[in-house]
Amino acid sequence: MEDRAEVVFLEPDYDVTGKIRALSGISPELCYQCRKCTSGCPLTFAMDYYPDQIVRYLLLGLEEKVLSSATVWVCSACETCTTRCPNEIDIAGLMDYLKQQAHARGLVRPKENLSYAFHKAFLDDIGRRGRVFETGLLQRYMLSSGAWKAKLSDGTLWEEIRLGLALFRRGRLPLRPRGIRDTHELRRLFEKAPVSSENTTQSSAS
C-alpha cells in the first residue's frame, strides 16, 4: 500500500463527480462521511480501500487511484451500502461505474483479474445466444482467465471436476445450450451498447 503520510497536493477534479452524475445519475458528493456503508459492508476484509474511502477519493477526483483498486472487484454488489446510505448514494452503483470504466478504458486484463474474466466470459455468452449456457461458460472462463492453472496447482481443480461430475449425475449439467429466437434483436442490443469503447457510458439507457 502507498505511503499514507505523503502530502497530496490537492488538485481536486470536480469534473469527475460531474461525469459520474451525468453518466450514472449517482451523486457521491452528498456523502458526509458517516461510514455506514463501510461499517455494514460484508467484504471489507478483502478490500484495499473501504467503500467510504472510494467515495472520498472520487470526490477528490482521484479516479485513477480507485480504478485500479481491488475493492471494486471484491464488491459483490450486495447493495447493503446503497440501501443504508443516509444520503441515498448508490455506492454499489459507483462500484459498477468504476468496473465499467476500467473495462471500457481497457485497464483490466482477464488474466490478472478473475472476476473480470468471469464477467467478460459471461457477457460474451449472453451475446452468443441470449441465454447463458453454464457448462460452456465455465469452460471458457477457465481457459480465458487461466484460472485452471491456478486451480491445478492448488488442487482445487480436481475438486471442481468432481463437483461437475456430481452435478452431471444429478442431471444439472445439460450438454446442449438453448438460445432465444430473436437473435437479431439481441445483436442490436449489443451493438447499441458497444462493449469496449470509451463511450460505453453515454447517457444511461434507462
Place this chain on the structure above:
Amino acid sequence: MTETKEKKNKGNVLVVGGGVAGLNAALDLAAQGYHVDLVEKESDLGGTVAKLHRLYPLCSCCKAANRATLCKMHPNIRAWTKSSVARISGQAGAFQAVIAGPTGETPIEADAVILAMGVEPFNPQAYDTYAYAAYENVISSIELEWLQKPVGPFQGVPKRPSDGQPPKKVAWLQCVGSREINKCDAPYCSSVCCMYALKEAVQLKDALPEAETTIFFMDMRTHGKGYEKYFEDAKQKGVRLVRSRIHSIEKAAGTEDLVLEYVDENGAKQVETFDLVVLSVGLRPSAELEELAKMLGVTLSEDHYVAVDNFKPCETNVAGVFVCGGATGPRDVHQSVVEAGAAAAKAAAWTKGVSGNGAVAEFRDVSGEAPSVGVVLSLCPSKLPEFEALIDPLAAFVKTLPGVTFVERLDLLDSAAFGRLSQRLQAAGVNRLVYASCTPLMHQELVESAMKEAGLNPSLYEFVDLRALGSTPVEMNRLQDLFRTAVLKARMLEPLNYAKVPVKKSALVIGGGLAGMQAALALAEMDVPVTLVEKKDRLGGHAHKVRSAWKGESVQDFLKSTIDKVTQHPKITVLTSAEVVGARGFAGNYISTVRHNGQKKEIEHGVVVLATGAHSIKPDEYAYGKHPEIYRWSDFTKKLIDDPAAFKSAQCAVFIQCVGSREPQRPYCSRLCCTFAVRSAIDLKTLNPDMDVYVLYREVRTFGERERIYKEAREKGVFFIRFDLDSKPQVSIEDGRLKVVVTDPILGRPLALSPDFISLQTAIIPAEAADLAAFYKVSLNEDGFFAESPAKMRPVDGETEGVFFAGLALAPKPVEESLAEAWAVAGRAMRLLRQDVMLVGGAVAEVDPDKCAVCLTCVRTCPFHIPFIDSPQGHAFIDPGLCQGCGMCVSECPGKAISYRRLSDDHIAVMALSLLGSDVN
C-alpha cells in the same frame, strides 16, 4: 367545567397545543390581562416535556408541571383538554373557531391564534433497519425517559425490557429518523437528540454507576448555551463517544443482547455487544398541523413545519396567526420558551386595547383584631382513599384549636374553587388563613390572589404540607402536630408591609444592535416610551457585518429598514454615543444615569433591556495577521457586503471552523459559525462554480432545518474535512502564497490546499458588561455572557425582576433568534408594565439600622448583590423591591441586625417546639 370561566371583554387569543410552548404563551398573555383559550388534544397539559425524565441543560421539568397547573387554574385561561379545533375561519381580529371536545362543539372567537402544536417523536417502528419492532431491548429515547422517570415503572432505575435486569452496557444511536433522505427519514437535523442522549447517558450513570454508556454519533451537536460544557462534563463522567453511524442492529446468538458492528476512527472494524440499545429518535411535526394550517391558510415549510420568515420570527404568512415551539421546526425547550414569549408578545401587540391591570386591592387593617384563623383543607383527587377517613376527625380536631374560626374542605375539582375561597374568606371575616394541600407551591400564587381579592394581606397565610404523608390512623398524630403548629404560626403572623409603588411605564434599552432595536420597536408598538442607548455613533451593531440569514435573506436591507423604523418612531428616543454610568431602583422604578454628549442625565424607567451584543475575537493562530488574505469571518463578510464580486475570481477558498471556540480557554460553541461557513460556501460556489471551497471543521453544527443547506453545499461540491483539536490544520505562507495542510480522517492522509483566501470563524465573545451587571444586579456567567434567571424557563429574564436580555449579550446566536428574544423580552416586560402599581416588599429581609455594625457580611453573602452600605446613614440597606427573600443574609448577619418577618427565628423556634408536641400557646 371550563365553561365557568367566561371570557371577559378583553383581547382573546386562541392557543392550540398545551406543551411548554403553548403553556408559556398562554401564561404570558394571561398575565398581561388577555383571555386565552388553550386547546390541547391530550387529556392533560404538558406535551412532550411531561413525558421526559429530566431536561438539559438544567432540569426544569418540575416547572413545566407547575405551568400546567397554573394554566388550569388561571382565571384568564380556559383550558380545553381532549379537544381540538374542528373548524376555524375569519381573519385577524375576528377569528371564529369551533372547539370539539368531550362535551361537544363550542364556538369561540379570537383576535389572534398561536399555533403551538409541537413535535412528535419519530416512530422507528416502520424502520426495519433498527429492529425496533423486532428486538425487545431496542427502545426509543422517549421510552427510556419514561423508564428513567421516578414516577415511571421502576422508580427511576431503568431496567431492560427482556428480563427486568438493570442494563450494564447501553448504546445510543444518534440521528434515527433525522439527517437521512433514504427511507422514511427527514432531511433535517432534529436539533435536540445529541443533547438529550448525553443527558440520558449521564442520568443512567447516575442511577446505575456501574453501567457503561456509549453514544454513536456523526456530529455532536451541542450548540446551545452551556451545552458544550455539558458535553465535556458528560465525557468526564465516563460517557463514551464513538463517531460512527450504526447501520443495523443484530441480536447475539442465544441471548437478548445486541450486537453493533462499526468501523472506528482508525478504520478498524469493531464488533461490540450491548444489552440495551436506545434509538435517539428525531422529531416530527404534529400530525394535525397540516390540516389546521390548511384551514387557516398558513404556509408550511418543505419539512412540513410552519414556514417562518427569518426576520419575522413566530409570524406566519397569515396576519394574526403566530407560531412557537416545535411547530416552527425542531427546537428544544429553551428555544420553545423564548418563542412562546415572542409569539405571545406579537399576539398582544396585534390585539391592542387591553387596559392595564389597574387597581390594587386595599388590604383590611387587621392590626387591632384578635387572630381569627380560617383553615382550608385543599384535597386533590390523587390522595389515597384511606386518607379520606382521616379528614373528618382531623377537621374536628382543628376546630378545637385556639383562634380557629372556621374549617373547611376545598375540593379542587374545578378552577372556580379559588373564587369561592375568596368569597368564603370575606364572609367569615377571618384575618388569617391556614391552607393545607399536597401541592402547596403551585397553589401559593392562587391562594395569595384569593386573599387579595378578599381584602386580606396575602402575607397572613401559612401552609400545611400534606405531601408524602401516610394515610394510616397513626398518621393522625403527626397531622395534629402539623395543624396545631400551623395555626400557632398563623396567629403569630403580622401583616407584612407592601409598599405600593406606581410603575413607570417606560423602558430603557441598552445596546442598539438588531436585538436592542427590535426590543425597542416591540415595546414602542405597545405604546411604551423607550430610550435606546447605544455606545457607538451609529445603530446596528454587529449586523453591519452580517450578509445574510441562513436561507440567504439579505440582512443589510432588513437592518436598514429597522434603523429607519427606530429613528422615526415617535415613542423611541435614540441616544447614540451614549453610555449608562449608573443606576438605582428596582423593577417598575429605575433611575439610570446616562452620559450623552459629555453630559449626564437621569432617565426614569420601569424596565431595562440589556442587549449589549458581542463580537468575534482576533485569533493568534492560523497565521492571522500575517497575510492580507486571511480574514476573520466578520471582515470577510464586510468585504463581500461592500463588494459582492470581491472573491469572484478566487480559485480556492478555505474556511476554518471553531477558531478559539470549544477550546479549554473558551469552552463554548459559537453556535452560528458552522451555518455561516456553509451559507458562505454556497454563496461562493454560486458566484463562481469553479472555485474549490473547503470547510475544515470539527463538527458540522447546522442544526434544525439548516441541515438542508449543508446538503446543498455538498451538492454544489463544497468539500468538508474534519479535524480534531490535536490535529489542527497548519496554515503557512510560502512565497506569498497561502498553504494549508490538513489530515483527512477518512483517508488517513494529509492533504495540501493552496487557497486564495482563508476565512477564520473566530469565537464570539460578549461585550464587556460587568458594570451594567452590577448596576442592575444581575450576573455574568464564566464566559462573560449575561446569566438568565436561575428560576428556570425564563430564558430572557434577569435574576432580578425588571431586567431582561436579548441577543448576543446572552449567548452567540443568529439574527432570527436574536429577534425572537427581543420580542420575548417585550412580552415579559409588558407583564410588569401593564400594571399601574406594584406591591413591593412582603417576604424580604429588613435591616435594623441600630443593630447594624457595617460588617459587610450581608453584602458579601447575598447571591444577588442586593444589600449595600448606604453611606450617609452608615448602615446596610436592603431594597425591598430587589430582595428575593432567600433569607441567607438574615442567618449570616453576625449582629442579628437583619430580620425576616415572614419566618423569623422566633417563628422557627416555636414551630419546632410545637411540632415536637409541646403546647406553646
Place this chain on the structure above:
Amino acid sequence: MSTFEPQIIGYCCANCASSAAQIAEKMGLSLPENVKVIQLPCTGRLDSLHLLKALEAGADGVYVAGCQPDSCQFKHGVEKAQKKVKYVQTLLPALGVEPDRVALFHMMAGKGQQFVDAASAMVEKIRALGPSPLKD
C-alpha cells in the same frame, strides 16, 4: 428501649427538596411518621440556632434537605447551610450529644424516593443512637 420512636425535625428548602417532596407525593411514598418538616425559603435561611433549638425542644435528630450544590436557585444557599451543619456538629460533643444527630442531605428536584430515603436514613440512625441526651 425497644419502644423508642425518635422525634425528628427536617428543615427543607422550598425549591429542590420541595420538588422532591412533590414527586414523592406523586409516587405515593410517605415520610416516616416521626419526621416533621419545617419549610425554609432556602436552606441559606438556616441558622445554627435553628438546629440547636430543635434539639433543645426535644428532637432526637435534626436534618436539613437542600439542593444539589450546582442547582441552587440562590446559588450558594446550600453551601452556607452545610457550613452551619458542620459547625453545629463540632459544638455537640461538648454538650454530650452525638454529632450524628445533625445532618444535611442534597436533594434532586425529580427524586421523590431520595426525599423519603433521606428521612428514613435519619430515623434509622437516630433509632440506633437512642433518645437524645438533651431530652428529659
Place this chain on the structure above:
Amino acid sequence: MPTVGYYPGCSLEGTARDYADSIQGVCRKLGIELVELEDWSCCGATAAHSLDHELAIALPARNLILAQQQGLEDLTAPCALCFNRLKTAEKALKKKASEDPSTTPEGIQVRVWDLVEYFSRPEILDKIERGIVRPLQGLRAVCYYGCMVNRPPKVTDARAWENPTDMDRLVQTLGATVLDWPYKTDCCGASHAVARPDLVTALVGKLFRRALDQGANCMVVSCQMCHANLDLYQKRIAQEHQLPLPVPIFYFTDLIGLALGERSALNWMKRHMVDPEPLLASAGL
C-alpha cells in the same frame, strides 16, 4: 386456476433444474398455471451491470416489454438476481416514461414478483395451508433470503428489507419450526461463486456458524444462486471453518411439495449435493 407469467432465468435450465422441477411440481399441485415468458433472454446478471450500464438495463427491459406484449400482468422470477434486474429495469423504464412520454407511452404495467412474495399472497397461502397432509415437524429451519430480493428497497419495493418475514411465515405454515436469525439478508457472495470462491467461503462460513448456533438443522432458500453457494461447497467450508456440516439446504418449494404430499418432491431434493434424506428420515418425513 390462477395464471401467472414465469421467467425462469438461465440457471433454471441448467444447474438449477432441481429448482425448476420443484417450482413446476408445486404449481401443478396448487393449480397455479405458470406461463413461461416466450423467448425470454438472460437478465444480464452481475456481468452486465458490472461491465455495461446500458446492457444491464436493456436486457431485462427486453423481457419486460415481451411480457407486456404477451399480455402478462404478473411475472414471477425465482432467481433473486433476475428479479432484481427486472425490477431495476422496471424502475428505469418508469423513469424514462415519466421523463419522455413518447418512448413507452403506456409505461410498463407488468408486475414483477419474487416467487416467495407471490406464494405469500393470502389466497395461495391459504390454499397451501388447507392442502397440508404432512406437517414438517422436526425440521428446525432458518430462512435465508439473500441480498438481491429485498435490496435496495427503492428498487425492489420490499417492505422489510433487513428483516423480511414472508418466507418464515410460509415455512412456519408448513409445520416446520422456523428460527429467527439476523443474517436473513446478508450477502453470500453469489456473484463471486466462480471467480472468487475464497470470498464465498468466508461469507458462507459466517452464515453456517450462526445458523448452527441458532439450532437449525436445515436452511431454506428461494434462489438458486444462494442454494449453490450454500449447498455445493459444504465440505470445503466445513474444513476451513471447523463446522459440523453437512446441513441440508432446501428450496422453499421443496418443502411446500413435501408438506402437500407431492410424490415427486423427494426426487427434486435428491438432486441437491447435500442429501436431505437422513434429516427427513430422522424427522419421520
